[in-house]
Amino acid sequence: MSIKDKNILILGTGQIGFAVFEELNRLDCKKIVLHSYSEQEVLLLKEKVHLIKRDKTNVEYVFGDIYDSIETIKSQNDIINTNLYKICKQKGIDIIIDCINTAAVLGEQLASWNKEIKKNSIPSKELNTYEKVNNFIITLKETYSACNIDKYIKVSTTGLGGMGFNMGYTHGDAKSFYLSEDILGKLHIAGAFHQLLWALNRTSGYDISVIIPSACIGWQDVKIDPLPPFKKTESSKNISIEEINKRIVEHDIKDQIRITQVYLGENNSYSREEVALLTQLNQMEFVSKQRVAKIVIEELKSKSNNFNLLNAMDISMITPSYKDFYLRNLLINKMDYQNSFLEVESLVTNNLGRDVAIDIMELFIVKQLLNNSLENIHKCLEYGDLKLQQKIKQFFETNPIYRNYFLSLGFSILLDDEIWVASNFGEKTDYIDYRSENITFLLNKVLETVTFFKRENTTFDYNHYFVDIINSNNISVGELLGMIYSFEGKGREVYYNKDLKNKSDIYTKKYIFS
DSSP states (O other): OOOTTOEEEEEOOSHHHHHHHHHHHTTTOSEEEEEESSHHHHHHHHHHHHHHOOTTOOEEEEESOTTOOSSOOOSHHHHTTSHHHHHHHHHTOSEEEEOOOHHHHHHHHHHHHHHHHHTTOOOOOSSOHHHHHHHHHHHHHHHHHHTTOOEEEEEOOOSSTTOOGGGGGGGTOOSSSSOOHHHHHHHHHHHHHHHHHHHHHTSTTOOEEEEOOOSEEEOSOEEEEEOOOOOOOOOTTOOOGGGSOSOOOOOOOOSOOEEEEEEOGGGOEEOHHHHHHHTSTTTTOEEEHHHHHHHHHHHHHOSOOTTBHHHHHHHHSOOOOHHHHHHHHHHHHHHHHHHTTSSSOOOOOSTTOHHHHHHHHHHHHHHHHTTTOGGGHHHHHTSOHHHHHHHHHHHHHHOHHHHHHHHHTTEEEEOSSOEEOOTTOOSOOEEEEOOHHHHHHHHHHHHHHHHHHHOTTOOOTTHHHHHHHHHOSSOOHHHHHHHHHHHTTOSSSOOSOHHHHHHHGGGSOOOOOO
């Protein structure tokens, strides 16, 4: 990817974020937007940038809380009020490089929640940290699409510097049975965040990378400063002074002790000997911020970077095989045999959700209109509204068990001139839309899908399988709906070209029954 003509947003301008800026600054990008949490941080940032900024680089500054939602995001209106969306829209952002230490920022907020869990008490019902993570991912997903973002790179953390539970001291943990609430919070947030980003990356139209240094990162500043305030946590040598049978001698602390300290990740400072221990071979070790920044730039330029966690997750997945698909067909054949003893087809249980159930039941009536053959689509499209409704009602008059089947699932059946409901329905009901307008809509959707999969130049690897479904003299509603979902971009992979994808967008339902 060429980045010279791109507008790049760097979220979080601490050690890593500023190191990434230094690398981009050498590449003469069109515009770099630097984000900090507060206005005060921006003022300090401007002083640092002024010392190294090249004349060809246009640098702008923004500040604010990226995790600013105070309520669970439920609609597009909630998205456009978030800081991330506003920044990307106003600045015309093409690439987002997220260097915020999310695990630390939100992990601290999760600490009190973990403390409540460890006490076996019920956590408070305020907007919890997991909801904030979810809000951010939803915001990123919608912002990415609405603002035509090309790439999102997250610089994240392992939570324990790549070490195991035996290395809690790397983050100040005492030698105790539990990891501290702070560490648990970091691990929880990092894991949830990575998994959600992985799912987003596997969604068509999104290019997401996660870069994770698995060691101590540094350094920022070496200073002679007063001793930092310490957290009153218990160690393995914690005692109660009152219980010791010794003379207690108190001393006044008059002098403020100053020592040489280095500020490493998360703005914590460490002494010389602590650094020697922490970064020693076979302990947490050390990765420079400059190397992390260079890897981020490499990831921007190429998708083949070995340091992208999501690539590793993709490679290590157990993916479906030909033999698995053969066994899947045996399972379906077994279900067909069992179902041959019943009066109704095995259509829905509701366990894939109400929307999927509705899609199956609406497509089921299309199957009846087509008389089990997709070759009859054009003939059905020539029916007028009146004939469509007559044939639908005629089917239910001949097969009343299907009406009972659908109503017993808690659905009503919506027709052009009436609505069928169960006698015990409430004020609100989900409905199956058998109005002629919707049936015509579905017939066109089926026609568009079938036409695509019959094309010889389609890029689906298993096109012959889909052609067999199309030519079958017994339509499988599930197989046909799966093809429609794939055509609409809801499958594991998206194979069709962009023009076809956009064309299929016209088949989004634009009307609802109220």
